[in-house]
Amino acid sequence: MDKKQKNFVPVNKINILNENIIKDIFITILSFFSIKHIHFCRSVSKSWYDILISKLAINMLFLVNTPSKIIYERIDNFDFHMLDISKINNNIFISACHEKNSLIYNFNRKIFIENKNNLSKISSNSKFICGVSDDYKIKFFDFEFNELTSLGLGHFSNLTIDENYIYTIETNSCYIYDFKGKQIYK
């Protein structure tokens, strides 16, 4: 075999990502497996392991955000009564009451925020926070917990919001509303 033939790489082995196409097909086939089985596949051989830890495989197989272990860190006890906890911008907030006063506690920054609403079922999107008050109204707040507006949507057992809608759930039914309180879907 002369030098020219040795360096020849068949065109069909290169895809647009400049990765070896066999590796690409292999990862695509594995993408039909559960992530648990993909982890097992890493033990099959050195070549499979190398492929499955490659950047391409991690991105294609959704491995990047998957924790491999959950370990105990600590228990925090509180001298207030927790009503609900919620996640806002990757921080944990506790809605609580202490000696008949309602409060919001930023668990990560260890600060109290004044709030008189006894809020539960707190949810948020990129624009505001909402929560359900004692009188069963949905109240909207800015990220400093200053009240913006409120809405009455009747009774529901739970609620969440995304960027465009309010989602409530009641026995056997889920309701979708816009932020003006107009029902979009049931």
Place this chain on the structure above:
Amino acid sequence: MKICVNRNKIYVSINDFQNNWIKIFSHEGKLIKDIRVSDNKHSDLFASEFDICSDIIYVFDYGDLIVKLFTSDGDFISSHSIYEFFNEDNLEIIGIKVTDNFLYIYNSPDQIIVCKLLHKT
């Protein structure tokens, strides 16, 4: 019952007396997938507590004190026993929340168990 929304899919936890489920619905109300979380081992009607973070569903299985992970499409990823994090005083779980690196289990009486998520690729 608990409800979460992620990328236009609606996730609802349901206890139907026999099993605990997470049901995934489209925005128009079409059932996309049923995830069977566990048997209903206790004679109560608490739906499984769950949270969604970075497109992964974290479900707390009351029966076996396990956290089960699913992709946002409902495919099982893994399960993690957290039995040893509890003692007799803190078994009444109210809920879980997940941030990028931590899992928070909040329970009665008024405490939060902080667990670290180890990511290994």
